[in-house]
Amino acid sequence: MSVEPFEIFLVCAPGLEPMLAEEARSLGFPVSGILPGGVTFNGLWPDVWRANLALRGATRVLARIGDFRAFHLAQLDKRARKFDWGAVLRPDVPVSVEATCIKSKIYHDRAAAQRIETALREEAGITIAKDAPLKVMARIEDNLVTISVDTSGDLLHKRGHKAAVGKAPMRETLAALFLRRCGYTGGETVVDPMCGSGTFVIEAAEMALGLLPGRSRRFAFEQLSTFDPDAVAALREQAPTQTSLRFYGSDRDAGAVKNATANADRAGVSDVLQITQAPISDLARPEGAPGLVIINPPYGGRIGNRKMLFSLYGTVGEVLTERFRGWRVGIITDDGGLAKATGLPFLPMERAIDHGGLKVKLYRTDPLP
Structure with a gap:
């Protein structure tokens, strides 16, 4: 070597x-x-x-x-x-x-x-x-x-846990960096009220628990002459940490809730993650200190009719403004008009990121007043 x-x-x-x-x-x-x-x-x-x-x-x-x-x-x-x-x-x-x-x-x-x-x-x-x-x-x-x-082989967003996905899933690698851009490092509650297959809340829970993202998969480097299986096995044995934090995902679609629940089970984070079926209008603020609300809602370029989505984004803004004072917000969308419809006080514009052929942006806030 x-x-x-x-x-x-x-x-x-x-x-x-x-x-x-x-x-x-x-x-x-x-x-x-x-x-x-x-x-x-x-x-x-x-x-x-x-x-x-x-x-x-x-x-x-x-x-x-x-x-x-x-x-x-x-x-x-x-x-x-x-x-x-x-x-x-x-x-x-x-x-x-x-x-x-x-x-x-x-x-x-x-x-x-x-x-x-x-x-x-x-x-x-x-x-x-x-x-x-x-x-x-x-x-x-x-x-x-x-x-x-x-040295990776399959792309690293393939953690080995998310077998069940719905429409327009967020890749784990993108979700992790969007979480980090919102200031999340594993020490606060995260809520996703349109959780789909659960990517954001599962990633957040894994970070809080100190779980290695690649713990359940294989890599191309295992086929190289430089590979030391004992050394890599020791790296994989990193012990998870304990956390008193809880994470909350919800979605109005029963299929999404079923998928997210199954993915959380496979990832080993079910004990700290609650997945429920509910519309955004029913979203309740969890007890405890403020944290982060992060959402990858439908956008007209991919899912849904754009005109009908203005009402949805308006509801998102109203719910978060009324019930999540002190919380930070991150919303991913390809449509600045829809983001503006939330009425939320977004920080200066982020650079567009390629997501499944669309150019999306992260719209984020400081703690809501």
Whole structure:
């Protein structure tokens, strides 16, 4: 295993990089750069394992395992053949190869990928398969070839708990970073009165309980020659913490309530999470200190008729203004007009984030007066 630090790239949705950097720093990762689409730091393989297991906002963890210069395909072929693939890859594990060329004399992505595939096959004895779960990625920018391995495999929002989903589900990674952007770090009550499959309240409860987001799934790094199963097993054994907090999700749809309840059971947070069937008009403020209300309501671009949604958003604003004084609010929508219909005192505009092909924004408040 390499004892020299290498660059690790944490991928996230563009626009949420500062939130991911904040989360990474809170977990002790020495963030060195915030780039479009992600965050970098230098570390070792145990850092790769822990990043996959513990980060809530990253969608992938890429390990940048080496680089070299190449100005034409013949040079790429030669240097790819000399690359020490065996230091990271195993000959018995198939891989796929993806290449991206940016401002380089080598400009044909597929031709570049083919040269690397040939080197892997002929020099390292590694099988190439398009559907292989382990991916080698080559980025050729300004004639510098940077070789990375996707150590995650399936996208990291796939925690392994949310088997039941309804319409337009929020990805766990997005939910985690939206929660963080609203100031939530695990120490207060969270309410979601349109909880759908329960993503926000389940994420919030897991954070309060100190549960690792990747505790129930497998990762691509387990197929690398650098994998230490005993060390990773020890990382997985992080003991949950205790909390006196409670979390509340509700939805008017019985199917959503059923899904959210099942997902909470699988995630192991049912003891601190209450899911009920109720319309937004019946929402009651929980006892105790103020916390956060976060909602991913229907928006006309995806679910429902836009004209009819103005009444719904108006009701949201009225209920929260009347019953949730002192609480902060976060609302995710792609429609500024609908957000304005709540009448809530939103803070300055957030950058739009891609969510399932739509550009959504987080509208958030300070504690309501």
